[in-house]
Amino acid sequence: MMFDAQTFAQLSNGLVYSAIAVYALALLAYAAETAGRVATTGTVGADSQARSRLVGAATIGAGSPDRSRLADAAPVVDDPPSRSRQLGAVGTSLTVLAFGLNLGGVVTRGLAAGRAPWGNMYEFVLVCALTAAAAYLAFLSRRPVRAFGVWIVAIVLLALGLAVTVLYTPAGDLVPVLDSYWLVIHVAAAITAGGVFTVGAVATALFLVRHRQERRGTAQEPRGRYAASLPTTRTLEQVAHTAHIFAFPIWTFAVIAGAIWAENSWGRYWGWDPKETWAFITWVCYAAHLHAQATAGWRGVRASWFALAGYAAFLFNFFGVNLWITGLHSYAGV
C-alpha cells in the first residue's frame, strides 16, 4: 500500500495526539508515585533523615573530587513501599510508550514533508519534547532519577500541548532560504542540546530544593517531605553536571553551525540578530556555570543559578524571540 504525503501528515497528527494522551497517563502514574513516596518519607523518618544529613555533610565536606562513597550507601529513595514503586514502573513504561508514539509522530511528519522534520516551530517543539524524554530515559537507565519523571513528563506535555494548540503548522515545504544542509545540522544540534539541557535544568532545580532541605533538616515538616523524598544532592548534582557537560559542546556546535549557515545565506556569520544574541547569552550563562562549579565558594548552590539562567535564556530564545522579536530568523515561521 502506498502512503502519500497527506496520509503521512494525518498519521503524524494522530500519533502526536496519542503521545499526548499517553504522556498524560504517565504523568498521573508518576504523580501518584510521588505522592506515595512523599507520604512515606516522614515515616521512614528519623533514620532517612539522619542518613541524608550525613550525606549532606559528606558532600559539602568533600572539596576535592575524591568524595567518599558514603552517599551511595544511602539510597534514601530506593526503598519506597512497593505500591508506589509499581506506580513508578507503570509511569516509566507509559513514558517509553509515549516516547515511541512521539518518535513516530516526528518520523511520519518528516515523511509527509519529504525533509528533516524540523522546519518550523511546531516541528521544533515536537522534536525537542522527544529529545528531552530521550535524555531522561537515558539517564534513568543508569541512575536512580525516577523522581524527575513527573517533572520531565509535565514539561514535555506542556510543550506538546503548546505545539498542537498554538504552533500547529500543516506539513509543507520549506521557504528556499531554509532549505540548507547546515540548517538541518544546526537545528538538530540545537534541539538535542535543548532536550539535554532540560534534564540538566530539572536536576539543578531539584538539587536546589533538596539542598535546602538537607541544610535545614525539614523532612518532618510537610514542605520538607517532598524534598527529602528526592535523590541525594550528590546524585542530583552529578546528573546535572553530566547533562550540562554533554549538552554544552553540542550547543557550542549548534551555534557554530548556525554561524556557518548564516554565512552561506547572508554572507556574514554573525550579525547580532536577536536569535543569535540569545544563543550567545545562553552559551555564556552555561560557561559561567561551568566556571562557577570550579570556583571555591560558588560550587553548588550559586553555580546552579547560572545553569538555570542559561536554561531560561534558551527557553526565551525558543519561544520569546520566535514569537515576539522580529529578525532575519523570524521567517523560520511560527
Added chain:
Amino acid sequence: MRTAVILLALLALAAIPGSLFPQRNVASDPAAVINYARENPRIAPWLDRLGMFDVYASSWFAAIYVLLLVSMTGCVLPRSRRLWQSVRGAPPPAPRNLGRLEGHRTWDTKQEPVEVIATAAAHLRRKGFRVVTTGEEVRAERGYLREVGNLAFHLSLLVFLVGIAAGRLFGFEGRVAVAEGGTFANDLSQYDAFTPSAWTDVDGLEPLSFRLEEFDVSYQTSGPNLGQPTEFAARLAYRAGSAQEKTITVEPNHPLDVNETKFFLTGNGYAPLITVRDGRGEVVFTGPVIFLPLDSSFASDGVVKVPDAQPTQLAFEGFFLPTADIGPQGPYSAFPDALNPQLFLTAYTGDLGFGDGVPQSVFTLDKDQLTQVRQNGQPLSQALSVGETMRLPGGQGSLTFDGVSRFANFQVAYDPGKEITLVAAVVLMVGLTASLVIRRRRVWLRLRPTEDGGSLVEVARYSLTRREPPPDEIENLMAALHRPDRSATASKDAPA
C-alpha cells in the same frame, strides 16, 4: 576563576539590551533605529547616549570582553606552564595515606612484588595510562589531553577575536539590485548601499562584472502554503578579472564567490518594462524599472523619472500588481506570480530637481517643483495591462507598459577574517569537547611486605576532574592482578 564568573555574567547581561532595542548596522531593517527614535522621542536620545542602539560596538561591551580575555590569558598562561611541566615530568608519588582516597582497596598476596608491579604497570599502560614504577609503587596518570583541550579552547578565543577584528577592519558589506538584462561592475558607484570598514580598500575592490541573464522563481500553486516561494534562481554571466565569461546559477545559500567577494541572493521583485515618449514623440526612456515589493503578494511601488524628456521633464509614480484583482478596498495583488500584471500610475510634469546636485533616491519623487497631471479636473490615473499605453493630455508625452521582467537583490560581503575565525571555531569545538569529556586521573598501587613473607597490596585513585572517572577501573586492575596467568600473557603484547 571568580573574576571569570563575574565577567561572564556581566557579558551575558550586557548582551541583552541589543536584542530589545533596534541596532545600527545590525538589523535587517536599516530604518529601525530612526523609526524607534521617531516613536519614542523622549527616551531615544538617552538610550543613544548610553550606546543602546550600538550595543555590540559600544565601549562598555568591548571593555567586558577585553577584560575577560585579559584575565583569561593571565589565568591560562601559568596553567600552560604547569601543564608543560607535568607532561614532561613523571606521575607523582602516592600520597602517604592512600586510605583516604577514592576506590581504596587492600589485599594480601603471596606473589612476588616484582611480578605484581610489572603486571599492574602493564595493565595500566594498556589502558592508556602513563606509568612509572619503583620497587614498591606503581604511579599512573592519564587524561593529560583534557588540560591540552582546555588550554587550546581558551587560547582559541584569542584567535577568534583576531578573526573578527580582521573582518571588522578590512571587510565590507554592500547591496545591489539588478534587473534582468542589467549589468553590474564591482565599483563603489554601482552599489545601492555600501558599508566599508575602517581600512577597507575601496579602490581595490575585486575586479568583476556580471549580467543578470534571467531570474526564475516558482510558487506553490496549491495546498496550505499557497503562494509560498519554492525556488529562486538567478542565472548570471560573469567575468572575474580578465578571465573568460562564465555562467552560474545563484540561489539562496549558493552565492557567486569571486576570491571571497560573495554575492548572495537575498531578495527579488518586479521590474516592469517601460517605454516613455516625450512631447516631441521621441523615445526618451526604455527598459526595466525596479519596483520594490511591499508585501508577500508582491504588490510593489516605484517611480519612473525621465529627465531627458522635452519640453518638460516627466515622472510617473504608482503601483505594480503581479496578479491584479479588485477587492472591496480597491485593487490588490492576489498572488505573487505574474499572472495578470497591471501598472497603476499617475503622472507629473515639471522639474525633477536633478539640477541642484543633491543625490536622490531612485525610489522616491521630490515633488517640490513637479505638477501632477490632471484631466477633467481630476488627477490623471490609469491602470495599464501589458501592451497598453497611457497618454498625457495636451500631447506632453506617453508611457507604454511593454512587459514584465524581474530584478534580483544581492547582498555583497567581503570578510578576510573568516578563515581565521573558522579555524578558531574548530579548535574551540575540539578543545572544549576534549576538556569536558576526558577525565584526568591518577592511580597508585603500593606494596608493603607483611610478617608472613607475603605482601599487602594497596590501590587507590584520585580524580583531577569533577566528573566521575570510569567506575570499574579499580576492579579491572584487581582482576588483572588476581589472575596472574591471564595478565602475564596480556602483558607480553602491552606496549613497552
